[in-house]
Amino acid sequence: MNNDASIHVEKVTVDFPIYNANLRSIKNQFIYHGTGGRVGRRAGNRLTVRALDDVSLALEHGDRVGIIGHNGAGKTTLLRVMAGVYEPVQGHVWRRGRTASLLNVSLGIDDDATGYENIITRGLLLGLSPEEVQDRTVEIAEFTELGDYLAMPAHTYSAGMRFRLGFAVCTCFEPEILLMDEWLSVGDRHFVEKARKRLEEFIERAGILVLASQNASLLERVCTKGVLLDAGKVKAIGAISEVLGDY
Amino acid sequence: MSEPALKHPVSQSTLALFDLVEGARVIHLWGRLGWQDIRRRYRRSTLGPFWITISMGLLIAVLGTLYGGLFKVDGSNYVPYLTLGFIIWTLVNGLITDGCTAYVNASNIIQQARLPLSVHVYRVIWRNLIIFFHNAVIFVVVAVVFAVWPGWTGLLAIPGMALLCVNGVWVGMLLGAFSARFRDVPPIIASIVRIAFFVTPIIWMPELLPHRAVLPMNLNPFFHVLEVVRAPLLGEVPSAISWLAMIGITLVGVAATFVVYVRYRWRIAYWI
Numbered sequence: 001m002n003n004d005a006s007i008h009v010e011k012v013t014v015d016f017p018i019y020n021a022n023l024r025s026i027k028n029q030f031i032y033h034g035t036g037g038r039v040g041r042r043a044g045n046r047l048t049v050r051a052l053d054d055v056s057l058a059l060e061h062g063d064r065v066g067i068i069g070h071n072g073a074g075k076t077t078l079l080r081v082m083a084g085v086y087e088p089v090q091g092h093v094w095r096r097g098r099t100a101s102l103l104n105v106s107l108g109i110d111d112d113a114t115g116y117e118n119i120i121t122r123g124l125l126l127g128l129s130p131e132e133v134q135d136r137t138v139e140i141a142e143f144t145e146l147g148d149y150l151a152m153p154a155h156t157y158s159a160g161m162r163f164r165l166g167f168a169v170c171t172c173f174e175p176e177i178l179l180m181d182e183w184l185s186v187g188d189r190h191f192v193e194k195a196r197k198r199l200e201e202f203i204e205r206a207g208i209l210v211l212a213s214q215n216a217s218l219l220e221r222v223c224t225k226g227v228l229l230d231a232g233k234v235k236a237i238g239a240i241s242e243v244l245g246d247y
Numbered sequence: 248m249s250e251p252a253l254k255h256p257v258s259q260s261t262l263a264l265f266d267l268v269e270g271a272r273v274i275h276l277w278g279r280l281g282w283q284d285i286r287r288r289y290r291r292s293t294l295g296p297f298w299i300t301i302s303m304g305l306l307i308a309v310l311g312t313l314y315g316g317l318f319k320v321d322g323s324n325y326v327p328y329l330t331l332g333f334i335i336w337t338l339v340n341g342l343i344t345d346g347c348t349a350y351v352n353a354s355n356i357i358q359q360a361r362l363p364l365s366v367h368v369y370r371v372i373w374r375n376l377i378i379f380f381h382n383a384v385i386f387v388v389v390a391v392v393f394a395v396w397p398g399w400t401g402l403l404a405i406p407g408m409a410l411l412c413v414n415g416v417w418v419g420m421l422l423g424a425f426s427a428r429f430r431d432v433p434p435i436i437a438s439i440v441r442i443a444f445f446v447t448p449i450i451w452m453p454e455l456l457p458h459r460a461v462l463p464m465n466l467n468p469f470f471h472v473l474e475v476v477r478a479p480l481l482g483e484v485p486s487a488i489s490w491l492a493m494i495g496i497t498l499v500g501v502a503a504t505f506v507v508y509v510r511y512r513w514r515i516a517y518w519i
Binding site: 016017019080083084085086087101103104108110112113117120121124125126127129130 | 273275276279280283287290355356357358359360361362513516517518
C-alpha cells in the first residue's frame with residue numbers, strides 16, 4: 001500500500017437541478033420556444049438546489065474525519081463528490097488511493113441472483129479484476145457467515161443479511177480511503193461487532209476515513225478531525241472535539 | 248479505481264474519450280451484466296434463453312406462411328429474407344429502445360460507484376447481441392431448409408455488423424443521455440421505431456414497390472442498416488448507396504454524440 005492517500009476538495013459547489021414533471025418534458029421546452037417564452041415560462045428558469053457551496057477540504061493520509069451537520073446539510077452529497085459519483089458544478093476534487101464507499105452498502109444487490117453471483121458482480125462493479133474477485137470470494141463468503149444462503153437468490157435475504165453481503169464485498173480489498181454514511185446501522189450485534197473490528201483494523205493501518213454521522217460519541221471515539229456542514233457550507237473545521245462543541 | 252491525482256484540470260473531451268475507452272476495457276464487467284440481464288429474464292424457466300429462439304422460430308413460421316401467401320412470392324426467396332429481416336430488426340430495435348433506458352435503469356450503479364458511463368451502453372449492446380445470436384440459429388435452420396448459401400459474399404456481413412454495433416454505441420449514449428434528461432424521449436423513440444418497422448422492407452420486399460417509391464426507401468436509414476447485414480447473408484452485395492449511407496450515419500452520429508458528451512457527460516449522474 002502506498003502511503004500517500006489524499007483527497008483534496010477545492011472550492012466545490014454542487015447544484016441539483018430539480019425537474020418536476022413540467023420541467024422535464026420536451027413539450028414544455030417546445031412550447032416555451034414556440035411561444036416566445038410566454039406560455040411555458042417556467043421551462044426557462046430552472047430550479048436548482050445548492051447542496052454544496054464553495055466547500056474546500058484537504059484530507060491527507062491518516063486523517064479520520066467526521067462530517068457533522070443537520071439533515072440536508074450536504075453530508076451525503078459531500079461523500080458522493082469525494083467518491084467521484086458527482087462531478088462538481090464548480091471546483092475540483094483530487095483523490096488518490098483505492099476508495100471504498102459504504103454509502104448504502106445493500107443498494108444494488110440483484111434480488112434474482114444468488115449471494116455468490118452478487119459477490120462477483122459487486123466486486124467487478126467496485127473495480128476489481130475478475131482474478132481479484134476470484135481470489136477473494138472464499139474470504140468474502142466466510143466473512144458474511146451466510147453459509148448455504150449464499151447459494152440462494154438474494155430476495156430470500158433479510159435486511160441484515162444484505163448488509164452483511166454488501167459490507168463484506170465493499171471492504172474486501174483493503175481500501176486506502178473509506179467513505180461511510182453512518183456507522184454500521186443494520187445487522188445483528190455479532191456481525192456489527194465483527195464489522196467494527198474490520199473497520200478499526202483498517203483505521204489503525206491508517207489511510208483516510210470519512211464518516212458522516214449524527215452520533216457525537218461515536219465520532220469522538222473514531223475520528224480525529226471534524227467538519228461541520230450547514231446548508232452546504234463548511235461552518236467549522238478542526239479537531240473533532242472542538243467542532244462537536246460548535247455543533 | 249485510483250486515478251492519478253494530477254493537479255491540473257483534465258479537459259472534458261479527454262474525459263469523454265477516457266469514458267468510452269475505459270468502459271470498453273472492462274469487458275468482464277459489462278459482459279457479465281449483459282448475461283445477467285438475459286438470465287434474469289428467463290430464470291426458473293426450463294428452456295431459459297432458448298425461448299428467444301423458439302418464439303422467433305414460431306413467428307417466422309407463421310408470418311412466412313401468411314405473408315408469403317399474401318404477397319404471392321416464392322417461399323424459398325421470401326422466408327430467408329423475412330427471417331434475416333426480423334432477426335436484424337430485433338437487434339436494431341433492441342439497441343434503440345434499450346439504449347434509451349441504458350442510464351436510467353443503471354441509476355443504482357451510477358449513483359454508487361464511479362464507473363465509465365459507457366459501461367452501461369456496452370452492457371445493452373452485449374445483451375442485445377446475445378439475443379441476436381440466439382435468433383441467428385433460426386436463420387441457420389431456414390438456410391438449410393431452403394438451401395441458401397451466401398458463399399464468400401456472406402463475409403461482407405461482418406463489416407456490416409461492425410458498423411451496426413458502432414452505431415449502437417452512439418445511439419445508446421446519445422439516447423441514454425437524452426432520455427435521462429427528458430423522460431418523454433423513450434415513448435417518442437418507441438413510436439418512431441414502431442413506424443419504422445412498417446416502412447422499412449422487412450416483411451415486404453423492395454421489389455414489390457412501384458418504381459417511384461425507391462427514392463423514399465433510400466432515404467430511410469433503417470433500410471441501409473438492414474441492407475448491409477441482410478444482403479450479404481442472402482448472397483448479394485449491398486449497394487454502394489447503402490454502404491455510403493451507413494458510413495455517413497456512423498460518422499455523423501459518432502461526432503454528434505461526442506460533442507454532446509464533452510458538454511453533458513458529467514451532468515448525467517445528476518439527471519438520473
